[in-house]
Amino acid sequence: MYAPDSLQVTAVDEDDADKDFTPVLFIGAVLMLTLLVACLVLVFVLAGFALLALVGLITVGVVSTSVFIGVHQRSATKGFLAFTLTTFAVIGCALGCASGEILYRILHQGTVATSLLLGAFVGLIAGILFGRIAFRLLQRFITYLRQKLTSS
Incomplete structure (x- = not known):
């Protein structure tokens, strides 16, 4: 049975607090912190590679689509037009997402999506x-450059 009279409170001596330090726990904490930092670095490196792979795939898709359109239409101008439009559309979409996020953070209107x-x-x-x-x-x-080259 619980008896409040039986509880004894002892003062903690400052020397006893210093004796609680063990080198094994310190080494374990340092190893865990090192492992945590290594995992974070690995995650950032893998995310960077994934981002580079995504950019590479988008670039290959834009170029191959432009070449296909140019060959199919038998016109280098139409292929270059497709390349220009697709490139600017992808860049505009990415910049639009970034600006939408910035505006959301400033105005706090609507949802993030x-x-x-x-x-x-x-x-x-x-x-x-x-x-x-x-x-x-x-x-x-x-056209201006062609005229300058042919007139010279």
Whole structure:
């Protein structure tokens, strides 16, 4: 049975607290911390490789699609147009997602998914429009260079 009179409180001596340190526990803690840091580094390296693989696959997809369109239409101009539009659309979509996330963090309106989808859609439209403008500017620049080379 519990009797409050039987409890004894003893003061902890400061020398006893220093005696609780064991080198084995310290070495174990250091090893676990080292293992944790090594796992974090491994995760970041693997995530970097996965991101590079994703970018590589997207790049190969854009280039192969552009080449296929150019060969199918028998026009290098249409292939280059497809390359320009696809490249700017992908870049615009990524930048739109990033800007949607930034705006969500600043304004706190809606949900994260809504802001990301809206940002991706706006970025896609802006990327396609900017791709069209860039293609027209490149066409005019190439025409200008051809005229300069043939007149010289």
